Amino acid sequence: MSELNKVSTAAELFANGESPEILFWVGCAGSFDDRAKKITGAFVKILNSLEIKFAVLGTEESCTGDPARRAGNEFLFQMLAQNNIAVLKGYGIKKIVTTCPHCFNIIKNEYPALGGSYEVIHHTSFLQQLIDEGKLKVEGGNFKGKRITYHDSCYLGRANDIYEAPRKVLETLDAELAEMKSCKSRGLCCGAGGAQMFKEAEPGFMEVNVKRTEEALEVNPNIIASACPFCMTMMTDGVKAKNKEDEVKVYDIAELIAMGNNLI
Amino acid sequence: MHLIPQVLFILIFGITVYVASKKYMSIRRNILLGRDEDLSDNPALRWKNMVLFALGQKKMFRNFIPAFFHLFIYVSFVIVNIEVLEIAIDGIFGTHRFFAPYLGGFYTFLISFIEMLSALALIATFIFIIRRNIIKVKRFTQPELKGWPFKDANFILLMELILVTAILMMNATDYQLQLRDAEHYANTGKLCVAQYTSNLFSSVGTENLILLERFFWWTHIIGILFFLNYIPYSKHLHIFLAFPNTYYSRNEKKGIMQNMPVVMNEVKTILDPSAQVNAIIDPPKSFGAKDVTDLTWKHLLDAYSCTECGRCTDACPANITGKKLSPRKIMMDTRDRLEEVGNNITKHGKDFSDNKSLLGDYITHEEIRACTSCNACVEECPVNINPLSIILELRRYAIMEQSDAPAAWNTMFNNMENNQSPWQFNPMDRANWIEEIK
Numbered sequence: 001m002s003e004l005n006k007v008s009t010a011a012e013l014f015a016n017g018e019s020p021e022i023l024f025w026v027g028c029a030g031s032f033d034d035r036a037k038k039i040t041g042a043f044v045k046i047l048n049s050l051e052i053k054f055a056v057l058g059t060e061e062s063c064t065g066d067p068a069r070r071a072g073n074e075f076l077f078q079m080l081a082q083n084n085i086a087v088l089k090g091y092g093i094k095k096i097v098t099t100c101p102h103c104f105n106i107i108k109n110e111y112p113a114l115g116g117s118y119e120v121i122h123h124t125s126f127l128q129q130l131i132d133e134g135k136l137k138v139e140g141g142n143f144k145g146k147r148i149t150y151h152d153s154c155y156l157g158r159a160n161d162i163y164e165a166p167r168k169v170l171e172t173l174d175a176e177l178a179e180m181k182s183c184k185s186r187g188l189c190c191g192a193g194g195a196q197m198f199k200e201a202e203p204g205f206m207e208v209n210v211k212r213t214e215e216a217l218e219v220n221p222n223i224i225a226s227a228c229p230f231c232m233t234m235m236t237d238g239v240k241a242k243n244k245e246d247e248v249k250v251y252d253i254a255e256l257i258a259m260g261n262n263l264i
Numbered sequence: 265m266h267l268i269p270q271v272l273f274i275l276i277f278g279i280t281v282y283v284a285s286k287k288y289m290s291i292r293r294n295i296l297l298g299r300d301e302d303l304s305d306n307p308a309l310r311w312k313n314m315v316l317f318a319l320g321q322k323k324m325f326r327n328f329i330p331a332f333f334h335l336f337i338y339v340s341f342v343i344v345n346i347e348v349l350e351i352a353i354d355g356i357f358g359t360h361r362f363f364a365p366y367l368g369g370f371y372t373f374l375i376s377f378i379e380m381l382s383a384l385a386l387i388a389t390f391i392f393i394i395r396r397n398i399i400k401v402k403r404f405t406q407p408e409l410k411g412w413p414f415k416d417a418n419f420i421l422l423m424e425l426i427l428v429t430a431i432l433m434m435n436a437t438d439y440q441l442q443l444r445d446a447e448h449y450a451n452t453g454k455l456c457v458a459q460y461t462s463n464l465f466s467s468v469g470t471e472n473l474i475l476l477e478r479f480f481w482w483t484h485i486i487g488i489l490f491f492l493n494y495i496p497y498s499k500h501l502h503i504f505l506a507f508p509n510t511y512y513s514r515n516e517k518k519g520i521m522q523n524m525p526v527v528m529n530e531v532k533t534i535l536d537p538s539a540q541v542n543a544i545i546d547p548p549k550s551f552g553a554k555d556v557t558d559l560t561w562k563h564l565l566d567a568y569s570c571t572e573c574g575r576c577t578d579a580c581p582a583n584i585t586g587k588k589l590s591p592r593k594i595m596m597d598t599r600d601r602l603e604e605v606g607n608n609i610t611k612h613g614k615d616f617s618d619n620k621s622l623l624g625d626y627i628t629h630e631e632i633r634a635c636t637s638c639n640a641c642v643e644e645c646p647v648n649i650n651p652l653s654i655i656l657e658l659r660r661y662a663i664m665e666q667s668d669a670p671a672a673w674n675t676m677f678n679n680m681e682n683n684q685s686p687w688q689f690n691p692m693d694r695a696n697w698i699e700e701i702k
Contacts, residue, residue, distance in 0.1 A: 007698045028685040031694045055317035058695035062684035070637050070656070071673050072552060072663030074524045076680055078531035086535075105519040113523040154638035159519025185643050186326075187580040194637030198686050199672035202634040204586030211585050 004024050004048045004263065005041070009058035010091040020055035023093045023105065027100035031227035035236065036229035037097075042258035043099050043123055044059040049263055050135055054097070060087050066102045067195040069110075078114070081106075085116035095119045097126045099254060101155035101228045102193070108160075119124050121154060124227045124253050127164040131172055138260040143175035148256075150177070151212065151235060152187030153228035166227050169253050173260050180218040188212045190226075190234035213238025217248065224250045266358065273355035273485075280489040287496040293566060294606040299548070304513045310511045313648070317510040323646040327575065333388035337424065340381035341476065341503065344405035347378055351485050361438075364450045372453030379435060379457035382428045389424045396421070401572030404570075408593040413572055416498050423494070427487045431697040434480035436461035437473055444470055500573035506647040512562055512650035518639045521656060547632070552660025554622040556602045559657060566649040567598035576641035576651055587634035591641035591651035597626035598654060623658045629668060632658045 015022055024047065043155040047054050062084055065077035082105075088096075096118050098104050108120035121129075130136035150170060156162040163184045170177055185188045191201065191208025201207060213235055216224050224239070226232045235250045251259070258264045315321045321338065324331035353362045364371045394587045396404045396417060404417070441449040465473055495501055526548060529541040553559050556567075576591035577583050583590050601622045607637035608616050623632075632655050662668045669677070676686045684691050 005702045007701075009695065026697070028687065030689055031697055032689045033683060037697045037700060040697055044701060056698070058694070058698070059692055061694060062691075063680050063686060065680070066471055066675060067686050068680055070520060070659075071669065071676070072656070072659030072661070073479055073669075074527045074551065074660060075531065076666060076677055078524075078527050079535070080680060080684065083529055105517075109517050109520040109593050110523065114528055154636070154640075155519055158639040158643045160517050186579070186640075188584075189636045189638035189640065191581060191585075191636055194584075195673065195676065196636050198668045198676040199633075200587075202582070202587045202589070202630055204582070204634075206585045208581045208585050208636065211581070 004045045006048055007044055008055050009060070010055040010093070011058065011060065013055050014091060019092060021053045022095045022097050023088070023091075024056050025096050025098035025103050026056055026061060026210045027098060027103045027229065029233075031061070032100055033229060033233070034149070035232060039099055039229060039232070039252040039254055040159035042252065042264050045252040045258050046127070046136070046254060046261075049261065050130065055091075057087060062087075064103045065104045067198055069106070070193070071195040074101050074110040078219045081111060081114055081116070081182045084133050085111060085114055087114060089144060093118060096119070097121050097123055099123045099229065100251070101159075102230065103151040103193045105155045105159050116225050120161075122165075122227070123164060124166040124169055125162060126158070126241075127169045127253065131169060136257070138174070138257060139262075141174055142262070143173040143223075143256070146173075146175045146228065147220060148173070148175045148177055148223045149180055149216055150183070150225045150227075150253075151180070151190065151216060151231055152183060153226065153231050154187070154193055154219075156188050156227055158185055159185055160175075166225070166253055169257065170225060171250035173256060175223075178201045178221060180219055182215060186214060190228075190231040192234050197233070207238075207241075208239050211239040213242055217242060219242060221248060224248060225253055225254070225256060226250060227253050270356065270358045276486065276489065277352065277355065284489075284493045284496070287493070290606060291501075291611065293609075294602050295561050295564045295568065297557050297602070297605065297609075298564040299557075301560035301562050303514070303562060306515060309515055310513075313513050313515075314507055314511040317513070317646065317648055318506040321646070323644070323648075325434070325642070333391050334616040336381060336384035336388040337392075340378070340385040342427070343378055343381055344472055346374065347431065348485070348488060351481070355485065360448055361450045361452060364452055367391050369453065372455065375435065375452055376454075376456035379432065379455055382431050383457055385424065386428045387434070389428065391422055393418070393421050393425075403578045406574065406577060406590065406592075408577075408590055408596055409572065409574075413499065413596070416500075417572070418493075419442070420498060420500050423487065423491055423679055427484060427491065430480045430484035430487060432457060432461060433700050434477060434484055437465050437477035437480060440465045440468075441470070441473055441477060444473075446470055446474065499570065499572045502569050502647060505565065505569035509565055509649065514650065514653075524551070524660075532594070549666055550661060551664035552662070553654070553657035553667065554623050554661045554665065556598060556605055558661070559598070559622075559654060563598065563650075563654050563657075564602055566651075566654075567595050569601060569647050570595040570649055571598065571647075574597060575644040575646065576649070579640040579644045581636055581638055581640065587631075588628065589631045589634040591654075591655075594627060594631070594651045594654055595649060598622060601626050623661055627658060629662055632662065633670065635659075 026040055030040040062080050065080035069077035096107060101122060104120055104122040127136060143253055148170060150166055189208060190212050224235050232250060232252060239245050239248050239250060324334060350363050354360055394403045435455055435458040439455055440450060441464040442451055532539045532541050550558055573591055574592050580591050608618055635655045636651060639652060679686055679688050683689055
């Protein structure tokens with residue numbers, strides 16, 4: 001199984017005179033957060049199982065600057081973003097895949113104005129392309145009889161109009177898919193965006209993630225599927241707040257595909 | 265003697281249109297107090313947006329019931345202008361139903377069509393009054409609507425009732441007079457509503473009936489001229505501004521946040537002192553927005569285009585979980601403050617300062633901090649208003665000019681600066697996951 005976990009850094013490939021087909025932008029959550037690291041691991045296994053030649057930046061990767069920019073700190077954002085652009089330029093990176101919708105949005109939509117233009121793709125769209133091309137197939141019936149509801153990430157959905165790719169990927173699992181009452185362009189936020197993840201919420205009568213979790217639980221799912229490491233945190237906490245962690249699990253779409261193919 | 269009504273009409277018409285146009289011009293001036301923003305690219309797409317969203321009401325139909333009834337009022341408002349044009353011609357030249365002899369059977373169809381839409385608009389107006397005052401739909405009872413906005417909304421509905429009733433009764437009395445072959449009352453053909461409603465007046469003497477017909481005619485046109493003057497002070501301005509506002513909507517992905525070239529260049533020269541940057545960019549007078557004049561003209565056009573329907577606030581995750589933030593209030597505050605700034609300029613000249621500002625005196629830090637930048641408000645707005653963009657500009661001011669951040673955000677900033685991550689992890693541990701997943 002060791003080949004499945006093989007990860008090269010761009011620096012290592014560069015030293016061998018190689019360059020990656022695609023750079024996997026891991027993001028801060030995917031690198032440091034214990035739960036999100038499992039998503040990173042699952043996605044790595046999918047990439048290796050399909051023999052896709054990828055690299056990561058490793059310790060050369062920095063935060064994209066998204067929470068700083070959304071909080072209002074443009075200077076800090078510019079410092080981080082311009083450093084990242086310089087690193088990506090150094091390795092001649094042209095194509096980036098990322099498991100984080102916030103990294104995806106900012107690199108794809110906001111780095112070009114700073115001089116960093118790449119083909120940027122979120123992992124759900126990437127998986128959908130692989131499925132469409134026939135390269136990725138989900139073999140086992142591991143999800144037969146399971147009920148899955150997908151929680152739209154704001155930064156994929158409304159921010160970038162990506163609603164279908166995550167759903168198309170989930171369809172391959174042979175599970176029962178249920179939509180929440182507010183979904184797609186009406187999907188309710190998990191409460192983490194705009195740097196809310198990094199501070200207490202303002203006073204109110206309930207937390208946004210609990211509200212969203214209630215909407216998810218209304219459709220009686222076995223699994224809540226997410227496509228964002230921050231939604232993952234919020235929905236997992238929400239399920240715990242509702243004391244449903246034994247019955248309802250929260251998984252990223254990459255994890256579900258990896259589980260479907262017995263990679264994890 | 266018979267010239268008196270004509271002179272009176274021309275005087276009333278001229279004065280009211282002049283007074284209204286002055287107010288509309290002051291709104292234009294206020295909008296242009298905003299910073300420059302180039303939204304002139306891709307005119308084909310812009311026309312398409314206007315046709316889809318303003319003319320075609322596309323986003324209204326995300327919410328079918330109100331969209332359905334709103335459509336009656338909207339279409340009848342657009343179509344009734346043909347009849348208003350005729351009233352204006354008749355008023356000025358002393359004619360009666362000027363178009364009737366020229367259009368013949370088509371005139372009968374046109375007036376019947378207007379009558380039918382007016383009747384539907386009457387029903388819709390009643391339903392809207394009920395939704396606001398009896399059912400009390402949640403988005404119409406939120407705190408920012410207390411006081412003037414609530415009265416404004418009901419007053420507009422009342423005005424619509426009066427205008428629509430006047431036009432229906434004008435036709436009813438007119439039709440009754442035609443049945444009696446009264447002099448001066450041109451034959452319109454059989455009108456679809458008036459053929460029935462005219463019976464209401466069958467027992468009224470012809471002389472009194474003429475007085476009644478004139479009364480409804482004058483009520484309708486004076487009502488419209490009054491409304492024209494009322495609209496620029498009310499939320500109802502959307503009936504005009506929905507069109508430019510959708511034309512000038514931002515066409516990029518909603519996730520995008522506007523770049524700040526001045527900051528970008530400054531950071532470029534810090535990172536690489538030899539970098540060639542474009543130094544001719546005018547530095548803004550502040551980073552981000554403290555007051556309405558720090559926003560762009562599109563933000564300000566957004567504020568005047570808002571009809572306070574509250575679809576944004578209804579969808580806002582912060583608002584529905586009890587936080588103070590309401591995207592609708594952001595728009596209403598922006599407009600109120602802009603009106604205040606505009607009035608100050610009119611009274612005291614353009615350099616006058618009242619030491620007030622949008623952020624602080626109208627919108628609090630607590631409100632803007634509660635935003636998750638989820639774009640639900642932007643998605644919902646039927647006329648493509650973007651409250652999020654204003655919130656983010658205010659946040660930039662709060663952080664970069666006032667250093668006013670919650671402690672947790674300052675910690676996050678420090679971590680990002682020192683550890684290149686929002687959390688306090690050693691940046692050298694960033695790739696540890698590679699070993700951990702094995």
